[in-house]
Amino acid sequence: MSHRELARERAERLARSQGDAVSRRQCLTLGMTPRQVEWLVASGRWRMVFRGVYITHMGPVEWLTRASAALLACGDGAALSHASAARVNGLTDRDPPGVEVLLPAHRRVVGRWAVVAALSRRGRHRWGALLGLALVDVADGAESVLELRYVTGVERSHGLPAAARQRNSMRAGRRWRDDNAYEQQRVLVELDGRLGHVGEGAFRDRSRDNGALLDGWVTLRFGWQDVTQRPCLVAADVATVLRDRGWTGRLRRCGPRCKLDAAAWVKT
Structure with a gap:
């Protein structure tokens, strides 16, 4: 088995322990190359769910996978809270409608719709209208x-x-x-x-x-x-x-x- 194949195997093994989700940073730390990660996404083997966060299969995305991906996207110190925390700790067997994440007070994560809102406040941005439309299309799946x-x-x-x-x-x-x-x-x-x-x-x-x-x-x-x-x-x-x-x-x-x-x- 080649070095590249071993690196991918390590990344997918880690993903299985994280609800089938893995981050780009984790992949690179385990020896994968950026081009290898991009190829896995482009070829339909992996899918990107957040910037720098991937799911390593193309099947239905379960709630626990979504929760794991959300934590990876939010980065260091992120933790599930409220109904999401209750679900992963076995206090309920019902999946919440969304994923609730707590962050340390010194950190802030901006969601994709907040990016659109921030853009709209910059009225003089040369490409504001075009970028706004593009971000909406990306949110819809492009x-x-x-x-x-x-x-x-x-x-x-x-x-x-x-x-x-x-x-x-x-x-x-x-x-x-x-x-x-x-x-x-x-x-x-x-x-x-x-x-x-x-x-x-x-x-x-x-x-x-x-x-x-x-x-x-x-x-x-x-x-x-x-x-x-x-x-x-x-x-x-x-x-x-x-x-x-x-x-x-x-x-x-x-x-x-x-x-x-x-x-x-x-x-x-």
């Missing part, structure tokens, strides 16, 4: 620049319905995480960056697509060039499949230079 570009440049600007982001599913006996799932029409849109979609990653993509088809889902795949250079044509492709599967909405032009003929997309 996890990469490519996914954000799809949400804003393809889906929203052309009047497509909003997909479910990073949807967990079970197909062909395996758990998968779908980038964009139009659940009513059973259409998946997967966005392929280079990392995780070559070699073994390409084989997993085929397995994912085949399993989706057997379950009645259609998969469309687009890369960086498609989404950034040809967003109007991507929107047209997605709209065509959605309409074939019952979508009754109307595709719209994204602006005066849009490459779509909007009239052709009015539902008759």
Whole structure:
């Protein structure tokens, strides 16, 4: 077993002792490289739940895993409190609706919505409006620049319905995480960056697509060039499949230079 494999094994062993959650700092301390951690996330083996905190499986996230991840995200001195503390200490077997964490008086952790609020107070921030929209999309599930570009440049600007982001599913006996799932029409849109979609990653993509088809889902795949250079044509492709599967909405032009003929997309 290579040094990299041993380091990953140590990290995943530690994660199992922490409710399947592990921090980036812990991974690096155990000998993993930053690139190795990034690859595990990009390839769908691990998922990032907070900045620098990962869950080492793609299945349903239990409350105890969420609690462990929250403690790792909050850092040194954090402790569960109130109903959360009662749950982990066996005083109740009911999962609380959220995770309550206490911090030492000298420390402060700002949540993602507080980041949006802080940004809104800086009225003269040059990119304030754009950053605000991006943070909202990230909170809704978009996890990469490519996914954000799809949400804003393809889906929203052309009047497509909003997909479910990073949807967990079970197909062909395996758990998968779908980038964009139009659940009513059973259409998946997967966005392929280079990392995780070559070699073994390409084989997993085929397995994912085949399993989706057997379950009645259609998969469309687009890369960086498609989404950034040809967003109007991507929107047209997605709209065509959605309409074939019952979508009754109307595709719209994204602006005066849009490459779509909007009239052709009015539902008759």
